[in-house]
Amino acid sequence: MDFKLSEEQELLRKTVREFAEKELAPRDAAMDRANELPLDIVQKLVDAGLFGVYFPEEYGGAGADSVSAVIVMEELAKGSASIALTLDAHWLAVDPILHFGTPEQKKRFLPDLVSGNKLAAFALTEPAAGSDAAGIQSRAVKDGASWVLNGTKAFITNAGPAEVYVAAVKTDPEKGARGISTFIVEKGTPGFTIGKKEDKMGCRGSATAELGFSDCRIPAENLLGEENNGFRVAMSTLDFGRTCVAAMGAGLAGAALKVAAKYAQERQAFGQPIARFQAIQFMIADMAIGIEAARLLAYEAAWRRDAGLPYSKQAAMAKVLAADVAMKTCRDAIQVLGGYGYTRDYPPERYLRDAKLLEIGEGTSEILRMVIGTSTIKELG
Ligand SMILES: Cc1cc2nc3c(=O)[nH]c(=O)nc-3n(C[C@H](O)[C@H](O)[C@H](O)COP(=O)(O)OP(=O)(O)OC[C@H]3O[C@@H](n4cnc5c(N)ncnc54)[C@H](O)[C@@H]3O)c2cc1C
Known part of the structure; x- marks a missing residue:
């Protein structure tokens, strides 16, 4: 078992993280207020080559693997869950054309979709x-x-x-x-x-x-x-979509943790930084544990897909866990920030509103728990 990412994957993570910090995070609050997808940001994703990261080179993609796609999702979501969702939804449409399309359909549609020229x-x-x-x-x-x-x-x-x-x-x-x-x-x-x-x-x-x-x-x-x-086309498409949503959850929760950890060191109460209080440390610890577990499950689902192994159950488990972790982490990040956390001056309240979607889209947590439960009972019963 090897948990180490390749040099290319590490480089991709660094590049996308910098992209998200520079281009997405500073704009995310304004996007939230405007209730609008900014097309200039979509163009920046196109220019950065992120649309085609895991698609074959013959269609203009970078030819990377599904783990790389999941890395992109996680890092984008740290800057903006809205933009990560935009790319995830795009891939939900392009992936079935790649896997179920005729040679003519692939030739006709994939180049513009893989490059991102068309959404x-x-x-x-x-x-x-x-x-x-x-x-x-x-x-x-x-x-x-x-x-x-x-x-x-x-x-x-x-x-x-x-x-x-x-x-x-x-x-x-x-x-x-x-x-x-x-x-x-x-x-x-x-x-x-x-x-x-x-x-x-x-x-x-x-x-x-x-x-x-x-x-x-x-x-x-x-x-x-x-x-x-x-139905089969849609369900197999959603397996990868759920893997990507799980990575989004890990990324979004990671952004909330970062805000909470920084604030905890700066905010003084009773003559010391609140980071010194065990109650705060425990919340931060649970955030870090949850995020790591959610990330590993998402990566495992993507790894199984790359290895040609069945991964529907892992994708469902990854999504359910990541949605739970993202909700709890964002809620607790608000708690760490106290009254300020409850205002729009700080991002955790927005992160919490973004995180709620993860429990609904691409299979609700209830439906996915049913799927996981049924298959577990079948395996063990
Ligand atoms: C922002 C956003 C973006 C979306 N993007 C897309 C998209 O791009 N493409 C697309 O096709 N869809 C999209 N969706 C739709 C999304 O996938 C559905 O909302 C989701 O699958 C739930 O369906 P529903 O809203 O009809 O809820 P319902 O199916 O009506 O469920 C309502 C409630 O009942 C529960 N429930 C239903 N059946 C059962 C059961 N058998 N057992 C236990 N509980 C049950 C659900 O878990 C939920 O809590 C999007 C949704 C949102 C909010």
């Missing part, structure tokens, strides 16, 4: 079906050389700025999860609209909106993967 979004959730993904109601009907899509998608990250959308839609409604297919839909297609923009609690520097399909006609060749195999 992408992954659309599974609907107003009436989130956790119950097999219960989606949007429909696609084959009509000659086209598919005609109708329905609504909800809470879609990157909806609006994205130019390419991977949408999961029912193609055989009688068959439940086995009657879903995924399609590539381009912005500007007649009948495809961007709907209500969400006014979110956190991650407000990311774009979230509804999508509408109204007799939206797309070419037959935009079917992604086999017909009625879309």
Whole structure:
């Protein structure tokens, strides 16, 4: 067993950390207030080559591994969870094109998506079906050389700025999860609209909106993967998404810990820095322990993916733990800062609002605990 990162991975971490400190952290509070994804920052990610870090070189990527992608997520989230989420959602759409796309689809879509010249979004959730993904109601009907899509998608990250959308839609409604297919839909297609923009609690520097399909006609060749195999496409995509979200959680919690540790050394009470009080030290210790555990689980899930091993369970465990750790760490960071922690003058309250998403998006903690519980009982029972 080797926990040591390669020289390239260490260099990547250093580069992304510096990028996040310089370009993201100073802007994160303003993004939160503006409730808007800043496109100039997206461009900076493009220029830094971060969009394509783990994609093959033949499509313009850097050809690094999934562990490297997770490092990028962790470090970006230290500067801005909103920007990490933007890239995570982009990868959710690009990853299935890489793994399930036809050679023509890969040639047509991947170069612009891997470079980040075009932003992408992954659309599974609907107003009436989130956790119950097999219960989606949007429909696609084959009509000659086209598919005609109708329905609504909800809470879609990157909806609006994205130019390419991977949408999961029912193609055989009688068959439940086995009657879903995924399609590539381009912005500007007649009948495809961007709907209500969400006014979110956190991650407000990311774009979230509804999508509408109204007799939206797309070419037959935009079917992604086999017909009625879309549930599998979506679930395998989410395994990596959850791994990335776990790394985001470790990064975000790491940012909260840093603020708390610094403040604890500066703030005086009863004639000494509060860092000398055991109550504060214990909170800081629990933060550090949780973050390390969450990071290791996220890295293990990514490592298993790179090794070609099953990793759905590890990805789910990593996400649940990282979401719990991020929530507790951000809450305790507010506590370490006392009254100041409760104001917008310091970042932990924003971090806490950002962290809450980690318990909801890409599988709620309840659903993932069910998945982990069921598979553990099956293994051991
Ligand atoms: C900011 C943001 C960004 C998002 N980005 C995307 C995106 O890019 N693409 C996309 O497709 N989706 C996206 N989502 C949607 C997200 O994945 C869903 O919100 C999530 O899966 C939960 O679905 P839901 O909101 O319908 O909640 P519901 O499924 O209605 O769940 C409500 C509550 O019931 C619980 N629950 C449901 N079923 C069970 C059960 N069987 N047992 C126990 N508890 C249960 C849930 O855990 C939850 O607590 C995003 C959401 C947010 C908030």
